[in-house]
Amino acid sequence: MWRTIGHEWAIALLQRAIDTGRVSHAYLFTGPANVGKTHLAKEMAAALNCAGDASPCGSCRACLKTARGTHPDVFLVEPGNGSIKIDQIRQLQRQLALSPYEGRQRIAIIADFQAATVQAANALLKTLEEPPSRVVLLLAAVDASLLLPTIVSRCQVLPLRGLSCQQIERALIGRWHERPDLARLLSKVSGGRIGWAISAT
């Protein structure tokens, strides 16, 4: 069961791709900071290697390891010192060239890809043009217009929007046991950014 809050249409699309065996080589999640892009990408990574019945089950070894960031076939790349550099992409490519160690797929999650240098973006383009088998790339960026068009055109783009106040309020009360008055206040000032609202509790 997916635990991502909101973004129901994107979850339905990803679940359908898994169920029908038609998973794309690359997805690009776009949307404001703290709207849940990387969280959804991590759940997709878990779902792709999940051994449970209703993937992502959240309780099998693959799901637990992916959530903890210790799955040997799931690689997370984030900006270091403000940018994603070509060395990070080259290291990732070496890892993706190997067969999956214990999962069905090797999965790269690249957060804040708008922070990639031109050299890093061009290096990743080669992987997008000739994706290794059993590899899925999950990119996240604030806006597709900040990326090379050649990158965007090779990804299935999932534009995520901010959540409604009601969704955030319900989640803060139901999942994070926040006081109702505080949950309402936080949901109103969050601007739809669930990650921000959670970090403020």
Ligand SMILES: [Zn+2]
């Ligand atoms: Zn699972």
